[in-house]
Amino acid sequence: MxxxxxxxxxxxxxxxxxxxxxxxxxxLKGDLADLNQSILCGYLTMILIASFEEDITREDVLAExxxxxxxxxxxxxxxxxxxxxxxxxxxxxxxxYILSAQGRNRSGLVHSISQFCYSHGINILDLATTLTDxxxxxxxxxxxxxxxxxxxxxxxxxxxxRDSGLKLVIxxxxxxxxxxxxxxx
Amino acid sequence: xxxxxQILATVEMIQKENLDVRTVTMGINILDCRTGDVxxxxxxxxxxxxxxxxxxxxxxNAISRKFGIPIVNKRISVTPIAFVGAGFDRHGFVELAKxxxxxxxxxxxxxxxxxxxxxxxxxxxxDREYIxxxxxxxARTEKVCxxxxxxxxxxxxxMDALAMIGRTIKELAEKTRDQGGFGAAKFVVFxxxxxxxxxxxxxxxxLEEADAVLNVGVSGPGVIARxxxxxxxxxxxREPLRLDELAEEIKQTTFRVTRCGELIGRxxxxxxxxxxxxxxxxxxxxxxxxxxxxxxxxxxxxxAIGAPGSTAILALLNDAVKKGGxxxxxxxxxxxxxxxxxxxxxxxxxxxGEGALCLEKLESMTCVCSVGLDMVAIPGSVDAxxxxxxxxxxxxxxxxxxxxxxxxxxxVPGKEAGEYVSFGGLFGxxxxxxxxxxxxxxxxMAWGGRIPAPIxxxxx
Numbered sequence: 001m002x003x004x005x006x007x008x009x010x011x012x013x014x015x016x017x018x019x020x021x022x023x024x025x026x027x028l029k030g031d032l033a034d035l036n037q038s039i040l041c042g043y044l045t046m047i048l049i050a051s052f053e054e055d056i057t058r059e060d061v062l063a064e065x066x067x068x069x070x071x072x073x074x075x076x077x078x079x080x081x082x083x084x085x086x087x088x089x090x091x092x093x094x095x096x097y098i099l100s101a102q103g104r105n106r107s108g109l110v111h112s113i114s115q116f117c118y119s120h121g122i123n124i125l126d127l128a129t130t131l132t133d134x135x136x137x138x139x140x141x142x143x144x145x146x147x148x149x150x151x152x153x154x155x156x157x158x159x160x161x162r163d164s165g166l167k168l169v170i171x172x173x174x175x176x177x178x179x180x181x182x183x184x185x
Numbered sequence: 186x187x188x189x190x191q192i193l194a195t196v197e198m199i200q201k202e203n204l205d206v207r208t209v210t211m212g213i214n215i216l217d218c219r220t221g222d223v224x225x226x227x228x229x230x231x232x233x234x235x236x237x238x239x240x241x242x243x244x245x246n247a248i249s250r251k252f253g254i255p256i257v258n259k260r261i262s263v264t265p266i267a268f269v270g271a272g273f274d275r276h277g278f279v280e281l282a283k284x285x286x287x288x289x290x291x292x293x294x295x296x297x298x299x300x301x302x303x304x305x306x307x308x309x310x311x312d313r314e315y316i317x318x319x320x321x322x323x324a325r326t327e328k329v330c331x332x333x334x335x336x337x338x339x340x341x342x343x344m345d346a347l348a349m350i351g352r353t354i355k356e357l358a359e360k361t362r363d364q365g366g367f368g369a370a371k372f373v374v375f376x377x378x379x380x381x382x383x384x385x386x387x388x389x390x391x392l393e394e395a396d397a398v399l400n401v402g403v404s405g406p407g408v409i410a411r412x413x414x415x416x417x418x419x420x421x422x423r424e425p426l427r428l429d430e431l432a433e434e435i436k437q438t439t440f441r442v443t444r445c446g447e448l449i450g451r452x453x454x455x456x457x458x459x460x461x462x463x464x465x466x467x468x469x470x471x472x473x474x475x476x477x478x479x480x481x482x483x484x485x486x487x488x489a490i491g492a493p494g495s496t497a498i499l500a501l502l503n504d505a506v507k508k509g510g511x512x513x514x515x516x517x518x519x520x521x522x523x524x525x526x527x528x529x530x531x532x533x534x535x536x537x538g539e540g541a542l543c544l545e546k547l548e549s550m551t552c553v554c555s556v557g558l559d560m561v562a563i564p565g566s567v568d569a570x571x572x573x574x575x576x577x578x579x580x581x582x583x584x585x586x587x588x589x590x591x592x593x594x595x596x597v598p599g600k601e602a603g604e605y606v607s608f609g610g611l612f613g614x615x616x617x618x619x620x621x622x623x624x625x626x627x628x629x630m631a632w633g634g635r636i637p638a639p640i641x642x643x644x645x
Binding site: 098100137139150151154169170171172174175176178179180184 | 193196254440445448515
């Protein structure tokens with residue numbers, strides 16, 4: 001059991017997708033280590049990591065999934081890992097920040113904000129957007145451990161806010177944790 | 186990751202609803218700074234404050250930036266000065282006040298509390314000298330606040346001291362006549378004064394406390410007011426809300442507000458290596474529009490503050506704030522209740538101007554909330570005995586009800602009821618409140634002695 005694969009699946013959402021995909025992995029005696037899924041406008045995408053016996057190839061997994069008898073075809077991408085990932089030992093970033101951005105909807109908003117993050121060495125860990133009454137809202141979880149200076153990011157964010165007309169607020173993730181979770185650590 | 190609607194709710198609280206940490210107050214024990222003379226005691230006190238609090242304000246600012254939550258006030262409280270200055274005369278106490286003022290300025294805090302004494306049972310010769318020093322000490326300093334504990338539920342009310350206090354307040358106001366009697370706004374008289382209250386002017390570092398401790402005061406009433414408005418707004422056209430649902434909203438909002446205070450306080454405490462004390466759940470209004478306890482009373486259904494129902498609403502508010510806050514924090518302390526300081530709350534001040542809120546109704550409201558007759562401007566012509574007697578009534582409420590009550594009365598020199606006084610900034614402004622029956626309590630105040638402590642059983 002030492003060949004790891006990252007499998008990405010996209011399909012129109014319906015009941016049974018996870019059962020079918022994990023069923024295909026189980027049939028190949030694969031072991032599922034982690035899975036993440038998301039649904040957007042009726043479409044499901046999931047990414048999972050599983051390990052298989054040495055003689056199983058990505059073609060075997062692809063074939064097993066394509067044999068699933070269902071109406072909708074799965075879009076599948078599989079990557080065999082050269083160096084296996086120790087799923088249980090991935091260090092979580094200690095200090096993450098939440099950036100919320102709100103403004104009138106127009107094209108290029110996500111791009112401009114992600115470009116801002118990129119240019120400051122900020123990694124986006126999670127991003128959710130909503131659109132209500134022409135108000136576009138983005139909530140980003142950021143890993144800022146590689147930034148040069150927090151003060152510079154704040155000052156540049158201020159300029160970016162003025163230029164883009166977006167209302168931008170950056171706060172430490174713990175603020176949201178303590179105000180929404182029962183436990184106080 | 187948290188759901189984005191939860192995040193946006195918190196962002197709204199911070200952006201639109203003024204969520205902040207109202208104060209981080211560092212309590213510092215200065216008892217062991219005492220030497221054989223005034224000058225070297227002052228030097229050691231000043232050095233102690235510089236040593237412990239030198240990095241206090243920059244640390245608060247850095248943590249405030251990191252977490253994205255403003256810390257509005259950074260303050261210091263010290264051991265009640267009458268203990269530190271035992272044996273000093275009034276001039277010695279004035280010197281101590283000046284040294285505290287210098288230290289507060291040097292470390293960049295806005296106010297320092299603890300120019301205080303505890304005389305609920307009896308007064309020493311030092312306490313008398315301390316009281317005599319108050320007018321000059323507060324008139325000659327900017328950042329120093331004074332307080333005196335004159336009553337407790339265990340010991341009763343020290344009426345000898347209280348008689349002196351009425352005269353002291355008059356003299357203090359007179360000495361700061363050109364500022365509208367502002368000196369009296371820096372002096373508060375307590376029953377059951379807590380030793381860990383972070384709010385001014387009554388903050389002290391109690392004798393029961395460790396060498397240094399950080400206490401935090403949570404955000405103001407604005408957040409609660411906006412949360413209630415939002416809930417009521419969302420309910421329009423639907424089944425009407427009931428009071429228990431409104432109380433629940435206050436509770437949940439206070440939970441969040443308290444959590445922010447606790448998080449920030451503990452971070453500052455960790456960064457400075459100073460023990461974390463308590464979170465004080467008090468809702469402290471500021472003169473800023475939208476940061477008023479009075480506004481909450483109006484939102485909850487009285488059209489004029491002081492109208493029948495005001496006391497009941499305040500009781501509901503006070504209780505819901507405690508219930509939400511106590512669960513949110515590991516250690517709650519201080520005053521922990523809604524403040525109704527007239528001058529510092531724009532809507533309370535307005536109600537005084539409209540004639541809706543009178544001194545008697547304000548007094549009854551203090552029975553169900555923290556902390557007492559706070560920042561009440563009264564005519565400068567009111568005599569000292571009447572001032573003492575108003576305070577005696579307020580002390581009696583605290584003593585009998587086993588709660589903290591306080592009085593901060595400002596007899597504005599040369600002004601009468603209905604005229605306007607403004608101190609600016611956090612101290613606010615208001616019309617001067619009428620004092621009815623002035624000059625009719627002198628026989629009572631002339632007795633002196635003590636009002637005995639109330640019975641602690643047979644509670645009917």
